[in-house]
Amino acid sequence: MSWAQQQFGAEHAKEIAELLSLYTKYNSRCTPEMLKPDTYSLKNYREADRIVDEFKQLLEKSSSIFEQLPVSHKSAFYQLVHSPIEMCCNLNEMYVTAGKNKLYGEQGRASANLYAEKVKELFF
Secondary structure, eight states: OHHHHHHHOSTTHHHHHHHHHHHHHHHHHSOGGGOOTTSSOSSSTTHHHHHHHHHHHHHHHHHHHHHHSOHHHHHHHIIIIIHHHHHHHHHHHHHHHHHHHHHHHHTTOTTHHHHHHHHHHHHO
C-alpha cells in the first residue's frame, strides 16, 4: 500500500493496492502467456465465466479510480495499473470465448458463430 500511496497519493492508495494484489492473484492462476481456450472449465462450476467476471469487476474498479485521479496521476496509473488489468481482462475473455466457440461448434449449436465473431472483436 505504501507504493500506491507514494505513486498516487493517499486518497486511493488502499484501493489501488487491492487492485494490484487481485490482479497478480488472478494472473497467478495461469500466466497470460500460458492461457488457452481450454484453460478454464466451461462445463464445471461456471469456472471460466467466473474468471472473466472477476477480471471485469477488477477492470470496472480500475476504471472508476482512473476517472477520479487528478490529471497529473492518470498517465502513470494507466501504464502501471489500469492497462495491465485491461489487457488481462481482454485476454482471458478472448480465450474463454474461443473455448465456448469450439465447444458449442462441437455440440452443433448455432451460437458458436456468435462466439467466433466475439473472438474476432476481442482480438482486434
